[in-house]
Amino acid sequence: MMQSSTSLEQSLFDSSEEFALQLRQVTKSYDGTPPVHALSDVTISVKHGEFVGIVGASGSGKSTLLHVIGTLARPTSGSVFINGMNTDGMSDGALSGLRSRDVGFVFQEFFLISGLSAVQNVANGLLYSGVSEAERLRRSEIMLDKVGLAHRLTHMPNEMSGGEQQRVAVARALVHEPSFVLADEPTGNLDSRSTESLMELFYSLNREGTTIIIITHDREVAERFPRQVLLKDGKIETDSALS
């Protein structure tokens, strides 16, 4: 019984190499009375080059899903494949290495380090991947140019607008050429104009081949996404790719 279900799964997800991310029947529960089931039986596959929006109201399990996709938290059951690699049973150190190579995070609060300039903040995206400092800075300058901040290289975070800071954060998420960019409410702290231009940046990056996964509660923002996954009560309600 067990055997057959495993072989069935394997046939379903055979050519895993073409996926940037796969979640298979992922469940995440938190201990307590009663136990909280933040995610139940979530299955998502994201191909390289896709642009996916995961939309859900607060309390729908969005944050937990973000953490599980980003390998910051382990699922209670089910499997997470990143770039075709099964993360089950990976050590904490190996997961860290995986993040440094394959995941690019963008956070709602930007999380730039205040004592570092824009280019140094971007270079932090490569800090843990064993690239020399000169090379990190070289690639970071190119990346800042790409997000339209070539004139802001040496500016400190507090000298930049919110929109600019988030662009620095996007550059940081991209500088190590991850398998996908994982953005958590990236426009949550931005005004409508900055939101518009940041979304434009994401679209243009996607056109150039970057896989982008955005988690948001904002249906308006998500409306234009090529693919939308609707999350409700820890379950996937609809997935526009499957309908």
Added chain:
Amino acid sequence: MVKRDGVPANSEPRSRLSISDTLRTAASGPRSRKLRSALSALGITIGIAALVSVLGLSSSGSADLIRELDALGTNLLTVEAGQSFGSGNSSLPVDAPARIRRIDPVYEVAAVSKISGGVYRNDLIDEGRTQGLTIIAADLNLLDAQRGSISQGQYLTSALQDFPAVVLGAVAAERLGITELSTARSVWLGDEWFVVVGILNPLPLAADLDRAAIIGYPAAERFLNYEYEPDIIYVRAYAEHVLNVRSVMSATVNPEKPEEVEVSRASDVLEARAAAQSTFTNLFLGLGVVALLVGGIGIANVMVIAVIERRNEIGLRRALGATRFHIAMQFLTESFFLSAAGGLAGVMLGIAITVGYAIIQDWAVVIPSYALIGGFGSSLIIGGLAGLYPSVRAASMSPTEALRTR
């Protein structure tokens, strides 16, 4: 697109952080919080400065003492009458100096005797007001035996010792208000005016003589009705034989009652002084260690606060691929930086204090290398201990918890 930099996408991924990047990362924390970092390092600075300067000062001081001992010599023996059995004071035989001269390695023998009576500025002063000054009759070679020197005027000579001439010890001159001899000065020695012919510099090996008015034996007999009897005999022997000389001294001086002769080595007193000084040194060293501990607790405190404040940074770094070990090393290294900076400043401050005080005291500056190495080394140890708990705490924080903003 999937395979980059020649690394197959499916190989086991690993985070890497070079040593130079670890140092750079750790330095960014204190750099962006300069005042707080400086204050937290200050405790270590004070502790290390205390340790280095105490060790430096005691070394410089004892080096000075050793130099003084070398100059004065450790081969001076002092022979006195000790306690006798039964009643009455014992005394040295009259021919004791002559007997001592017969001991082969002895090359200098100078006797002095206390003479009753006080020393006064003039004959009107009440006899009770002696100011603690005494009259002493001495041989002409006393100054050679003591390796003393004249501050003003001259010492007694064979010509002067028959006349009412007196040489004042350093303290005696000061108490009598006689500081210079350009005009003739006299003092009243109970029965007679004596002309002051010289003033001595302090004699470190015989402080009693500093408070004395020194006259010749012939003058004492002639003017003060004194009958010869040596009280203290200062003996110089060749240094390599001084212990042998000491061992035969009592029997030589008084073969009948050797137990009534007390022989001591004057330099022992100075050595005792050095030992007393080291007690103080230990006390201050203890205080320095306490300051160091307090400094270490200060750094631990600042690091704990840093870990709490920079929770988001920790979460971000974990998201960027830092392992727990990288996070621990970042905070541990930061703690090392704080304490090493404090330690370095402390070592330099300690050197400055030592040099400054040594210049004031006219000492040669001696700072033992173990004080410098030990001072800096202990600051590193303190830094490591202080950073241990905060860095483990930072490393064990779960990334999702650390990224929370509320």
